[in-house]
Amino acid sequence: MKKKVIASLLIGSVAFLWAGDFNAQAEKDRKALQEYLEKKFADRKNANAFFPYSTKDELDKNFKWGIKGDDFRLGSYAYNIGGKAQYEEMNEMPPYEDAVDAGKELYENEKGIKECFPDPAIAGDYPKFVKGKGVVTLSKAIVSCAKKNNLKDWKLTKGKTAKLEGYFASVSKEKGKKVNIVIDSKEAAEAYERGKKEYYSQRGYLKLSCATCHVQGAGQRVRNEYLSPLTGATTHFPVYRLKWQGLGTLERRIKGCNKNQGETPHKPGSTWTSELLYFMAYMSNGLPVDGPDIRK
């Protein structure tokens, strides 16, 4: 009897160790990234090293210092005082509220949706690695559910999918859910590594990497636009962008940033995009789900 208990305890801890193993590198990466960003935004004193080309005036007046952990879910609004003020103004009458209601409507009434997603508080659990399928983003899961049920007009980037995601996000947020990306197999860890590699690779005719703008460049400006950090980049999707005048998914946003680096956008739903998002979402693990939100 005793022996059996010990054996099962052992098996339990071995399994635990294994799960820990597959995401060990990702955990290391996530912590290192967050440490780097926290150091970068710790205080005005060291700012010149991290923001060599920012003006003294903006560093003195427009930056909030001492940014940590959960703060990063706000993107650039975590540190950009002027931008935050505008953001709060926009948030007084959130333009996404109707879309969330529409999403709830779809959830309740469209055929088969509820069966695919019995629990709507799942915004923080995607992307997932599924054996045999690879990385499945929330948008992909939704669109394939719609296909299975012969529903029309479900795209990966906007429209009904974004609305349903908006509903999922708002339920998840209400329930205090956190981003919870799982890497529990060798294949999953490999997909993560490929996503990471793409994130840090220079691409497009401008030879920019995502990291140039969102790690090293976080807090610097492209024109007037303060760049957001990789930590917290995915927590608040879908977002209502003024530029879009509607909700869009992460897939939609990535397309735009591919263009920023002078690259023909990768297809939403492609392995490339999904693995990139798997890596990005892992970098926000443990942060609160905070969608939907507004961005310029």
Added chain:
Amino acid sequence: MKRLLTFATIAAFASGVAYADTDLVKEGEKIFKTKKIGNCIACHAANGVKLDGPGSLGPKLQGLSAWPEQALYDKVYDPYTTNPISAMPPFGKNGVLSDHQIKAVVAFLKTIK
């Protein structure tokens, strides 16, 4: 090939392509400011030049009038030659800007004090 190119640009400078040409300066300034062409303004402010919201990914450009034209040309053509980890895109090497366009940009950069 690279040598040939460098030679060609030196020759162009030596033969006195009209770098003081105001039209060329204007063309360069336009490339500097236009999103679809050079879009240097995305990353750079420029001393003494009024720009609408220049970025801060790159340094504020100043004192460039003292740079040799060739050095400016090389920087825009391929910043990695002098800085292998530069965050600046290689505009010439990747064919974003033509030889003529880079010369126009250089003419504009030469006016930056």
